Amino acid sequence: MKYQSRKKAIVLLADGTIFYGKAVGKEGTAFGEVCFNTGMTGYQEIFTDPSYFGQLMVATNAHIGNYGTNSEEVESDSIKIAGLIVKNFSYEFSRDLADSSLQDFLEKNNLLAISDVDTRALVSYIRDNGAMNALISTDIDDIDLLKKQLAAVPDMNGLELASKVSTKEPYFYGNPNATYKISALDIGVKKNILRNLAERDAYVKVFPYNATFDEMSEWNPDGYFLSNGPGDPEPLSQAIETAKEIIKNDLPLFGICLGHQVIALANGISTYKMHHGHRGINHPVKNLITGKGEITSQNHGFAINREDAESNPDVEITHVHLNDNTVAGMRMKSKNCFSVQYHPEASPGPNDSIYLFDEFINNIKNTKVEA
Structure with missing residues (x-):
């Protein structure tokens, strides 16, 4: 079998630290920001999530690939991570719903992956030293050359990546005869978010990352949505301006993750790059309005400044992350706008946060009644 004589491989960090492993299949070199996800399942959804664009993903689960892949379990049209790092890679799989192996899926998407890495040590190093x-x-014969190539890779801080994953042209999702019309700004949207909106009697028109408010409002939508996505939110000047216009006109607005950060910036709340981010499916969040806890799926390397949010008279913090007290949600006090820094569509709770989509639709419904 081809995995019995695999080529040696390395993980080389920007500070010169090296971890050793073996190639899963494809050979070569891949660059990106190294990060880790603590989820025990859902690897296919993680690999195809546009929010992970430009990331070298370390899987903390010891076995990856054991349940194969299914063509329906994707969040976009292709793998979005830059490369994969695992401990044990399973070439064989066992699941009735699987239609191919993970190896075939990676090869189809031309993704470089390495295994046999001490991922416990690597994750511990990232936790201590940051992403x-x-x-x-x-290609490990010339480490000095690899170091020079790595030094030329741009830092994630200040990097605009939404344009790399956004749709090039507007498209529609859902039932054209649905009750509600929503304009969604695609700065890295996941398919399951669109599915959740469509399941709530909404017809969604998805716009490119740089769409203006005039473009998004031209077909007279009932509400607006700002999606998740990769990279630093600060360079997204047009998205921030679009959010400002939606807020100024007091139209129903909901943002998730990168969309949440864009709404914060539209309100003068700064953002910052986190030490190593939140990526997993067991992140505890407290809803400050209801007092209830939620187990959430999270995937972000940037966050909004809590002090800025607390001092902003127009904003109320609605959710906090219980591990580090970062802002996990907010709403505007006098505008029809709210956002969260996690993924309600992922449902790891399993349904702790799904109410957020219902709140958005209710906001739209109430606005239509008032009109």
């Missing part, structure tokens, strides 16, 4: 640029490579 940083890295590479994975099977």
Whole structure:
């Protein structure tokens, strides 16, 4: 079998630290910011999530690939991570619903992956030293050359990536005869978010990352949505301006993750790059309005400034992350706008946060009644 004589490979971090492994299949070199996800399942959804664009993903679960892949379990049209790092890679799989192996899925998407890495040590190192640029490579004869190539990779801080994953042209999702019309700004949207909106009797028109308010409002939608996505929110000047216009006109607005950060910036609340981010399906969040706890799926390397949010008279913090007290949700006091820094569509709770979509639709419904 081809995995019995695999080529040696390395993980090279920007500070010069090296971890050793073996190629899963494809050979070569891949660059990105190294990060880790603590989810025990859902690897296919993670790999295809546009929010992970430009990331070298470390899987903390010891076995990856054991349940294969299914063509329906994707969040976009292709793999979005830059590369994959695992401990044990399963070439064989066992699941009735699977239609191919993970290896075939990776090869189809031309993704470089390495296994046999001490992922416990690597994750511990990232926790201590922070997320940083890295590479994975099977071309390990000239480490100095790899270091020079890695030094040329741009830092995630200040990097605009939404344009890399956004749709090029507007498109529609859902039933054209649905009760509600929503304009969604695609700065890295996941398919399951659109599915959740469509399931609530909404017809969604999805716009490119740089769409203006005039473009999004031209077909007279009932509400507006700002999606999740990758990279630093600060360079998204047009998205921030679009959010400002939606807010100024007091139209129903909901933002998730990167969309949440864009709404914060539209309100003069700054954002910052986190030490190593939140990525997993067991993140505890407290809803400050209801007092209830939620187990959430999270995937972000940036966050909004809590002090700025607390001092903003127009904003109320609605959710906090219980591990580090970062802002996990907010709403505007006098505008029809709210947002969260996690993924209600992912449902790891399993349904702790799904109410947020219902709140958005109710906001739209109430606005239509008032009109």
